[in-house]
Amino acid sequence: MKSPVVDADTCTGCGLCVDVAGATFEVNDDGIAVVIAADGDDEDTIQEAIDSCPVEAIAWA
Numbered sequence: 654m655k656s657p658v659v660d661a662d663t664c665t666g667c668g669l670c671v672d673v674a675g676a677t678f679e680v681n682d683d684g685i686a687v688v689i690a691a692d693g694d695d696e697d698t699i700q701e702a703i704d705s706c707p708v709e710a711i712a713w714a
């Protein structure tokens with residue numbers, strides 16, 4: 654199964670990925686997006702979140 658990963662050094666904590674796929678990502682207390690459930694949303698929704706990230710901080714692993 655493909656899993657999304659967030660590059661913490663690149664993420665700005667804008668929250669767009671959470672808006673798109675809130676069952677997969679959340680912004681933690683440090684203001685960085687983290688994966689809370691790799692299969693929280695369907696693959697198309699996660700892909701939409703990846704595409705929406707303005708700094709391309711999310712990739713499939």
Ligand code: SF4
Pocket residue numbers: 659663664665666667668669670671680685686705706707708709710711
């Ligand atoms: S959309 Fe990108 S920059 Fe914004 S919180 Fe998510 S991973 Fe971070």
